[in-house]
Amino acid sequence: MPRLTRDLDRGPAHPIMHPVDQIAWQEDPPSMPPGVQLAILEGMPDEQGYLAMRLKMPDGYVLPPHWHPHVERVTVISGRLRLGRGEEVDREKTYELPAGSYSSMPPETPHFGIAEGETVVQLNAIGPWEINYVNNEDDPRNV
Numbered sequence: 534m535p536r537l538t539r540d541l542d543r544g545p546a547h548p549i550m551h552p553v554d555q556i557a558w559q560e561d562p563p564s565m566p567p568g569v570q571l572a573i574l575e576g577m578p579d580e581q582g583y584l585a586m587r588l589k590m591p592d593g594y595v596l597p598p599h600w601h602p603h604v605e606r607v608t609v610i611s612g613r614l615r616l617g618r619g620e621e622v623d624r625e626k627t628y629e630l631p632a633g634s635y636s637s638m639p640p641e642t643p644h645f646g647i648a649e650g651e652t653v654v655q656l657n658a659i660g661p662w663e664i665n666y667v668n669n670e671d672d673p674r675n676v
Contacts, residue, residue, distance in 0.1 A: 549575055558589060564664050566673055568594050574655075578662040587655050590648035595622060597671035598645045601638070605658050609634045612652025618644050620667045643667050
């Protein structure tokens with residue numbers, strides 16, 4: 534994937550187009566439990582600046598409680614995401630977010646997600662993007 538250089542006030546250095554059938558999905562990114570796919574649409578997660586990426590989760594996928602140091606904005610593209618706040622996964626304490634729904638989490642808010650059906654979400658943030666798991670044993674980077 535070409536490295537994108539841009540000025541935050543002006544946007545990308547060149548037009549960016551990602552037809553849905555040409556989105557490049559990465560299997561099992563190291564920062565997430567196995568089973569999820571990741572696609573970077575704009576920006577670089579480990580760099581300062583605007584970031585747009587998508588996650589594709591299989592039915593029943595659970596993203597354990599975690600938090601981010603910056604605001605994270607989530608749009609459900611397809612499927613259904615059950616999004617909960619807190620340090621433990623509790624399906625009864627989730628919000629049901631069908632396709633088209635939007636959520637914004639303040640920095641350092643512990644939250645978790647459960648996919649119902651294959652679910653695709655788009656994450657928009659200002660990088661560098663980090664995911665910090667509430668429980669160290671949930672972090673696949675510690676394996």
